[in-house]
Amino acid sequence: MYKVFIVDDEPFIIEGLYDIVDWAGMGMEIVGRAENGQEALEALTSLRADILITDISMPLMNGLDLIRAVRKLQPGMKVIILSGYDEFGYLKEGMTLGIENYLLKPINLEEFKATLSNTVEKLHMSRVEDELNAQSISILRDNIMHRWLREQIGANEFRERSELLGIQLDKPLLLAALLRPGKAAVGGEFLKAVSDALGDSRSAILFQDMEGDTVLLHGLSEYQRGKEEVDRCHERLAMQLPSFHPLRFSLGSVVETEGGAALSYTQAKKAQEYFMLFPERTVICYEEIEHRSEAGGREVTLNWEQMQKLILAKDKEGLLQRIDERFEQLRHMEGVTPEILQDFSMEWMIRFKMQVKEIRHSEEPEIYQEGFRRLRETTSIHEWIHILKEAAALTIDLLIRDVKSPVVQQVLNFIHESYAEDISLKTLGAQFNIHPVYLGQLFSKEVGDTFTEYINRYRIEKAKEQLRGTSSKVHEIARNVGYWETGYFYKQFKKYVGISPTEYKGLV
Structure with missing residues (x-):
């Protein structure tokens, strides 16, 4: 809703304006009223409004003086003049003050509504443009901070860019901290919540890096007191952002701002990884894990x-x-x-x-x-x-x-080792002293496939491996996996794979 403030020394005019327009339906609400310019100016000193509707001829302060004064307080406010004077001088001065329209009393309702509608559209476009500009600046800011902390740009270039983007790093010492919410946040929800919680604090620079982590660069005047201030800042954030609990902070070491920021940021990133090992923790400082990283796990064995x-x-x-x-x-x-x-x-x-x-x-x-x-x-x-x-x-x-009878397991082992040989139930029955028919029935029951189906499928899998991994010709591969007739090999391959060996080789 856009906020409207009305000024007129005739109360019935104000009351009439309340009634003749569906303010809410047009996306507006009346937030204040006054009967002269001075009273209006006092109210608008503390009350924000988007649209000012004012008369010109009023006691104590006229409408034109009010507009000039309000422009200094709220430069973006839109102004509509309602006047009983059809004088070119008033119109001309109003135009120089950037008014939206100069309407004569009695008001033409259709013209008044059209003016309000156009004004709301302008405000909307201005707000969208402001949001896009702010978003663009935020993206530029995040990008320049990330590149600086990754040492992708030099100190001079960073100094020039930071001045343009309003980045202030005027303290001699710096500590980088990464914040991660306990629950997944949508879009920039977490970053905005942290920004709101920090308020106007200038002791830390907040941005989002390219990995999506929320980064706080704390500027410190001195080591010990500065670290204590950082701890208090993080405690306040944890208290003010309960919906993101548990908040996890990973901290780099305190370094000199000039030349050391990238190191502290890299250390904070390294410390953050250790939440995988210690998920119960909410704060991990690089100094705590530095010795573990240096030890390098030289004596760790798999067992x-x-x-x-x-x-x-x-x-x-x-x-x-x-x-x-x-x-x-x-x-x-x-x-x-x-x-x-x-x-x-x-x-x-x-x-x-x-x-x-x-x-x-x-x-x-x-x-x-x-x-x-x-x-x-x-x-x-x-x-x-x-x-x-x-x-x-x-x-x-x-x-x-996979628990099988010893004889079936022996048959499987023999197939896996000797699939290229001429294998049949008859030869296997003779080898393992068991009737071929009974062996076939036992094999089918325990494996879930007939002996012929199993050995063909196994040979085709081995053929696929050779087609993928060797330059051997198809007829050579057929013999390698136990098929002496190339035509029969083609038939079996197409049965189990759906395409010919030559087509398969062309695909891999």
């Missing part, structure tokens, strides 16, 4: 053997408990950084995948591939643990489901 024993024993509960214990040990261990812990998580996932392949002689890529993706994307130690425990439980479940 896979213990987990492998639990997997082979199919002890799901023990394996999940071991993951919890190992993570708790690692996050408090000297030299363990978030990067090291993420690397460990990825390696555990690889080991789970390899263990299944080693025992079952088959891979489950879709199960573990999703786990790899989630491990790369998450920023929470609790989520890492959850993902690994899911993969561990699936690994045990796969192995439990």
